[in-house]
Amino acid sequence: xxxxxxxxxxxxxxxxxxxxxxxxxxxxxxxxxxxxxxxxxxxxxxxxxxxxxxxxxxxxxxxxxxxxxxxxxxxxxxxxxx
Amino acid sequence: xxxxxxxxxxxxxxxxxxxxxxxxxxxxxxxxxxxxxxxxxxxxxxxxxxxxxxxxxxxxxxxxxxxxxxxxxxxxxxxxxxxxxxxxxxxxxxxxxxxxxxxxxxxxxxxxxxxxxxxxxxxxxxxxxxxxxxxxxxxxxxxxxxxxxxxxxx
Numbered sequence: 587x588x589x590x591x592x593x594x595x596x597x598x599x600x601x602x603x604x605x606x607x608x609x610x611x612x613x614x615x616x617x618x619x620x621x622x623x624x625x626x627x628x629x630x631x632x633x634x635x636x637x638x639x640x641x642x643x644x645x646x647x648x649x650x651x652x653x654x655x656x657x658x659x660x661x662x663x664x665x666x667x668x
Numbered sequence: 669x670x671x672x673x674x675x676x677x678x679x680x681x682x683x684x685x686x687x688x689x690x691x692x693x694x695x696x697x698x699x700x701x702x703x704x705x706x707x708x709x710x711x712x713x714x715x716x717x718x719x720x721x722x723x724x725x726x727x728x729x730x731x732x733x734x735x736x737x738x739x740x741x742x743x744x745x746x747x748x749x750x751x752x753x754x755x756x757x758x759x760x761x762x763x764x765x766x767x768x769x770x771x772x773x774x775x776x777x778x779x780x781x782x783x784x785x786x787x788x789x790x791x792x793x794x795x796x797x798x799x800x801x802x803x804x805x806x807x808x809x810x811x812x813x814x815x816x817x818x819x820x821x822x
Contacts, residue, residue, distance in 0.1 A: 593728065595726065595728055595798065595800060596726065596800035596802075597764055597800075597811050600811075604706065607700030609703075629689040630740075635774055639817070639818070641731055641798070643732075644728075644730055644731035644734050645734075645822055646818045646819075646820070648709055651805050653673065655715060660728055660798070661717055662728065662798060662800070663811070663813065663814065664798065664811060664813060664815060664816060664817060665794070665795070665797060665799055665800060665814045666794070666799070666800050666801050666811075666812040666814070667725070667727070667732075667769065667794060667797050667798075667799025667800070667801070668705045668757075668768065668769050668793060668794045668799075
């Protein structure tokens with residue numbers, strides 16, 4: 587198992603109810619797998635998790651991307667700065 | 669070769685437009701395009717309340733600063749005549765008439781792309797830099813939704 591950090595911002599933080607968590611995921615897990623794990627853990631946020639933007643180690647990531655050990659993952663909605 | 673100044677940051681402090689401009693002004697600079705966005709108090713956009721009490725900004729600061737750096741690199745790739753670049757976003761609770769963001773580009777002359785470069789900078793910030801804002805009015809709170817989905821490599 588790999589330990590990773592998952593951070594939540596804006597509407598994702600509101601839905602999940604946490605700023606961030608650490609959790610263990612199987613080695614070779616992809617973004618898609620992490621979304622499934624989190625949707626089971628936070629069923630009320632499942633819909634939002636399905637469409638969230640994701641980053642791994644501060645770069646945008648996508649469903650097929652592998653999550654390396656120790657990764658800092660973040661989940662957040664489309665950005666609205668300016 | 670001269671190293672051109674590039675400033676990029678997320679800050680909770682008041683934006684000092686003059687200081688930021690001074691930091692990207694070189695002896696060879698003859699033109700600067702400074703864009704700043706402000707909190708609008710009277711809005712009335714679709715689905716949002718007509719009067720804004722304040723905006724609450726938050727950022728994923730380390731990624732936001734990395735993406736600001738990327739936007740600056742993209743500007744330099746498109747407009748090689750640009751000298752200094754500043755990209756600064758203020759976060760926290762910001763009230764109407766307050767500057768929230770600054771994008772500034774300097775160059776020797778005004779006709780070598782500084783207007784387009786600054787415009788590109790604010791447009792890209794609104795696409796890929798992880799910052800969000802919540803609009804707070806007497807009617808309640810609404811997260812402002814972005815519209816852009818980054819693609820691999822962005």
